[in-house]
Amino acid sequence: MIKITHLTKTYQVNNQPLLALDNISMLIEDKSITGIIGMSGAGKSTLLRVLSGLVSPDSGGVLIDGMAIMDMDAKELRSLRKRIGVVFQGYQLLMQKNVFKNIAFPLEIAGYDKEYIHNRVHQLVDLVGLSGKELQYPAKLSGGQMQRVAIARAMATNPSILLCDEPTSALDSVTTKEIMKLLVEINQKENVTIIIVTHEVGIVRSICHHVIVLDEGKIEEEGLVSNVFTNPKAQITKLLLGKEY
Amino acid sequence: MNPYINLLLEGTLETILMVTLSLVISAVLGVPVGVILTLTKSGGIAENKRIYKGLGWVVNMMRSIPFIILMMLLIPFTRWIVGTSIGTIGTIVPLSISAAPFVARIVETALLEINPQLIESIVAMGATPFQIIKKVYFVEAIPSLLRNIPIIAIALLGYSAMAGAAGGGGLGDIAIRYGYYNYNTQIMIITIIILIALVEIIQTTFNILAKKLDKRL
Numbered sequence A: 001m002i003k004i005t006h007l008t009k010t011y012q013v014n015n016q017p018l019l020a021l022d023n024i025s026m027l028i029e030d031k032s033i034t035g036i037i038g039m040s041g042a043g044k045s046t047l048l049r050v051l052s053g054l055v056s057p058d059s060g061g062v063l064i065d066g067m068a069i070m071d072m073d074a075k076e077l078r079s080l081r082k083r084i085g086v087v088f089q090g091y092q093l094l095m096q097k098n099v100f101k102n103i104a105f106p107l108e109i110a111g112y113d114k115e116y117i118h119n120r121v122h123q124l125v126d127l128v129g130l131s132g133k134e135l136q137y138p139a140k141l142s143g144g145q146m147q148r149v150a151i152a153r154a155m156a157t158n159p160s161i162l163l164c165d166e167p168t169s170a171l172d173s174v175t176t177k178e179i180m181k182l183l184v185e186i187n188q189k190e191n192v193t194i195i196i197v198t199h200e201v202g203i204v205r206s207i208c209h210h211v212i213v214l215d216e217g218k219i220e221e222e223g224l225v226s227n228v229f230t231n232p233k234a235q236i237t238k239l240l241l242g243k244e245y
Numbered sequence B: 001m002n003p004y005i006n007l008l009l010e011g012t013l014e015t016i017l018m019v020t021l022s023l024v025i026s027a028v029l030g031v032p033v034g035v036i037l038t039l040t041k042s043g044g045i046a047e048n049k050r051i052y053k054g055l056g057w058v059v060n061m062m063r064s065i066p067f068i069i070l071m072m073l074l075i076p077f078t079r080w081i082v083g084t085s086i087g088t089i090g091t092i093v094p095l096s097i098s099a100a101p102f103v104a105r106i107v108e109t110a111l112l113e114i115n116p117q118l119i120e121s122i123v124a125m126g127a128t129p130f131q132i133i134k135k136v137y138f139v140e141a142i143p144s145l146l147r148n149i150p151i152i153a154i155a156l157l158g159y160s161a162m163a164g165a166a167g168g169g170g171l172g173d174i175a176i177r178y179g180y181y182n183y184n185t186q187i188m189i190i191t192i193i194i195l196i197a198l199v200e201i202i203q204t205t206f207n208i209l210a211k212k213l214d215k216r217l
Helices: A044-051 A073-081 A099-110 A115-125 A145-155 A173-189 A199-205 A225-230 A233-245 B002-040 B048-064 B067-073 B075-082 B087-112 B116-124 B131-141 B143-166 B170-181 B185-213
Strands: A001-015 A016-028 A034-037 A059-064 A085-086 A161-163 A191-196 A212-214 A218-224
Touching: A001 A044, A016 A044, A016 A059, A016 A218, A034 A044, A034 A173, A034 A199, A044 A059, A044 A191, A044 B170, A085 A145, A085 A218, A085 B116, A099 A115, A099 A145, A099 B131, A115 A145, A115 A173, A145 A161, A145 A173, A145 B170, A161 A173, A173 A191, A173 A199, A173 B002, A191 B116, A199 A225, A212 A225, A212 A233, A218 A225, A218 A233, A225 A233, B002 B048, B002 B087, B002 B131, B002 B143, B002 B170, B002 B185, B048 B087, B067 B075, B067 B087, B067 B143, B075 B087, B087 B143, B116 B131, B143 B170, B143 B185, B170 B185
Parallel strands: A034 A191, A034 A212, A085 A161, A161 A191
Antiparallel strands: A001 A016, A001 A059, A212 A218
């Protein structure tokens, strides 16, 4: 379970304080798929960075499986990171390494032996449907295939949490559907908690169980997707849902 | 012409030796500095304004000393290190030292080309700073580094010829002593042709290598 309590983060932008996260509290159940939705600048990416330990908040806490990430030293944080997979916006693949090496990367830095890496990478390649592409370089892949590599890489160390930052923002609608299907499959097969940060209502509607609506660093609304999207209360939710309301 | 063939051959080999050795030594000195500059720059994985500015200042200061003056300035040091301040060996010391800050800046530039978001994603995977340097920076930047090696090597070739005029060995020495002081235009022209050929070979080799190893193409 992920427990977030009173999280606050301020950035200095041109010497002006910018409140990116304003007293955010939430609970994310194990093995659920949660969508964090909001417009650009709502604080989604900051929240994701705090969750992955890349940015430390000004105040508040994050408990992941009962462990507070704020209290961790660099070494503990590194070992925690192996239990959190992140699919970054824009894939962020190593362009000079082939598909196999990209997926193997988190395992290599974690110090697994060659044989284990070999077997695990082949499992992952199968999982994301890229068999036969192991020796290709990212530059030769389509956007959807690159995203599959990024997902496989994020899943390499068997994380209990998978964070996805705008996982479909650069993909066409058909590929988006395929990637969504893959995420659901991974959620079920690998028992992983998935958190998707997005500005696309369709993604949340099609695969998320829970939704959290962020605006200007605050949670405006949260709950089951079926409830929130059929009966939106906050103005921003209505705005995001667009024509339908 | 015949008696000069051996002389030119020897000079060419000396020049190649000077350039290659100084390239290697300047890399040993300059690469770590370039890495530290990259890491400590604002936004780097070990951001540190003081180290970045201090080191940057040293690099800039060293780069602003003209080579021929640096060579003179370093004479006692060169003598202490290799026992002589003239000839091929005596030239390698000032060549390496003058190229090192150049290498540092080039490494910094090449490493900064790597998308900071990629580095962030690698940090999020739990990589140590050392793993990031070894497995990300020096893998992703290989094509860019290879494309920059000729720039340094050709600058060194130019400096080595200059050093020839001030007691160094190699083709510069031959061009000055036989070509210029002895009014032997033929020798002068041949050394120039050899230098042009060397530049072409260096540039072409590294272009091919960079192209072959760049997986983005």
